[in-house]
Amino acid sequence: MSAFLFIINDACYGSERAFNALRLAGSLSARKQAQVRVYLQSDAVSCARAGQKVPMGHYNLELVLAKILRKGEVALCGDGMDARGMTDVELVAGVRRSSPGELADWTVDADKILIF
16 A cells, blocks of 8 residues: 655645645545545645635535545644634534644655645
């Protein structure tokens, strides 16, 4: 089994970088021989805010995260959440607050690390 770690820094809307990273993570998580972990930090923590009203024709990251969470893990930098005034109750179900220490553990465990 290959372990993939995605570290995402960009905000959820504005560019498609976060969406493309999450879409790839979702595709990999559907494979039997892949373990997928996603760590959202900096402006990317906003990707995991539940109930976002997405304009017609734009992508819904809550649905993409739900696909990843079926077999993988998604964690947010707690410092990034605090800096942006986000609380745990605002998060997509299954996503959780984390820390740089856990990111370090995930980095050691990963076979492949992708940074967006």
